[in-house]
Amino acid sequence: MKITGIAATLALVLAPVFAVAEGCGGMKEQQAMSCADGSNFDHATGTCIPVST
Numbered sequence: 001m002k003i004t005g006i007a008a009t010l011a012l013v014l015a016p017v018f019a020v021a022e023g024c025g026g027m028k029e030q031q032a033m034s035c036a037d038g039s040n041f042d043h044a045t046g047t048c049i050p051v052s053t
Helices: 002-022
Strands: 039-042 047-050
Antiparallel strands (some): 039 047
16 A cells, blocks of 8 residues: 555656656747738748749
8 A cells, every 4th residue: 555655646746747848848849930911931031021923
């Protein structure tokens, strides 16, 4: 019974640690960029540029 209680306590203590580690990965994820109609996103500059037709 004592080992079961220790194991349960350890799991509850470590659960938030693993949840944070699994989370955002150091903020390396990028958000989607939406541009106005008539422009496209330029990955090189990180801005919206007008579409020339």
